[in-house]
Amino acid sequence: MKILVSTDIEGVAGVVHQQQVRAGNPEYERARVLMTHEANAAIAGAFDAGATEVLVNDSHGDFRNMPAELLDPRAHYVLGKPRYLGMMAGVDQGVDAVCMVGYHSRAQGRGILAHTTNSFAFSRVRFNGDEVGEAAMYGALAGEYGVPVVMASGDDAFIAEHQPLFPEAVFVQTKRATGQTSGISLSPQAAREAIRAGVIAALRRERPRPYVMKVPATVRIQTQTTALADLFCQWPTLERIGADEIGFEAPTVEAAVRMVNCLSAMSSMLR
Template sequence: MTKILISADMEGATGVTWPADCLPGTPEWQRCRPLLTSDVNAAVAGFHEGGATEVIVNEAHMTMRNLLLERLDDRAQLLTGRHKALSMVEGVQHGDIDGIAFIGYHTGAGDEGVLAHTYLGNSLTGVFVDGVRASEGLLNALVAAEYGTPVVLVTGDDRTCDDAARWAPDAVGVAVKDYVSRYAAVCRTPARTAADIRAAAAKAVALATRHDPEPPRERLFEIEFDAEHLAGSAALVPGVEQTGPCRVAYRAGTMYDGIRCFKTVTTMVSAAVEEWYG
């Protein structure tokens, strides 16, 4: 019995290069939803071909209502909507996930990559865990490790695959497009990326073996913003301290607590952003 959790983001999906492509409600988002669903379906098919017995897909992008359920592979189950205790990796905390796949992922704020950011599309310029610049992939991989679940597959642009080599060196990576700028990429066609993802997922099942959970340890989280008032807003969260004009920090004894505090900080900051001056 092998159970796989897919965390499906959208910025790193096939063909997505522009904010409107993944902004719920736009015509471009509607056009790109089938592309994201195709990437996920390819992973589901590949995992089953490789011997997985169960695949659950967790929506991980913005409103977390992006995938087309009516077009989803019937062998998968879909966890859609919000709010969820562990957001992008909801479900990993139950301790029965043998491997996790990050589909449609991207690089973090401050790094090169198509639509690079960390949780917030703008305003946040860097996230650091114990001094290391962190993408969403790194953050979520650290959470999964506390439950003994390895990252087995990562898809996104080529820079995302390079980033994943730092925090999931054994995972199979699939580049569905090559970075040109934050809003431009050389994209493969859906037929090609589906074939690549399917083959990679079939191979990745061999990596889906739960290991001993990483012992929780205190970690230092530091977050930089592009405006002072956003740091002040973040510091309203208990335990978060403003350490510079545009920087805050906090400590957490587990990644479970750390990622939940991070989500709270980004929610506070989102509410503090002004339309014209950020």
């Protein structure tokens, strides 16, 4: 049994503020260690449940946050960018299931540090008319490879948004959102124990069906500024729908996700 653990940081216990998730801040150095230990909890749970191989994907920001020397040595580390499959890199390596650790609410959601891919660039992202966050996009990408999401952790808003998409997955609540940058959190130790137990429970169940999104997909993106819409529509195949809204059609979920990530990278021109 081969498992992919995709680890973000905003949903990690004890993380509530932008300074904790952006490199160059002293609090980030502490938060990246908290992130690593939650990844280790998931790795340990996977091996406890009988996994023979675990890939752990560093899925935050520049994809090189977790100190390699602190990771469980039994796992293989997927890190660095650019990479075509982003937060789901490794799903193409013959994995049987995905665990999402430290994930968060979508842009305009009520969760702690809610955003979708790039808070500077995107105000809302819709696939086939539905607002999506990172878990929805990447869960659908995993589904396109025939791989189900079996476990996910984050705050209560993240869980409420994504339980309908992954109804058979085990969800672990690490904290309760009381605002964009405030919440009530489990202790790091309690969160790790819950994540480890959640992964064990998820992998000992019958494997759920993958989340499948209808394709071709219609993608609509509301940008944070009209200048960003100006910039993105330099791409010839993108359509200007409104002052701050663009759209395109994607033949696959992978194509949609890759375009979103390309636009995110383009947005750095206007920072």
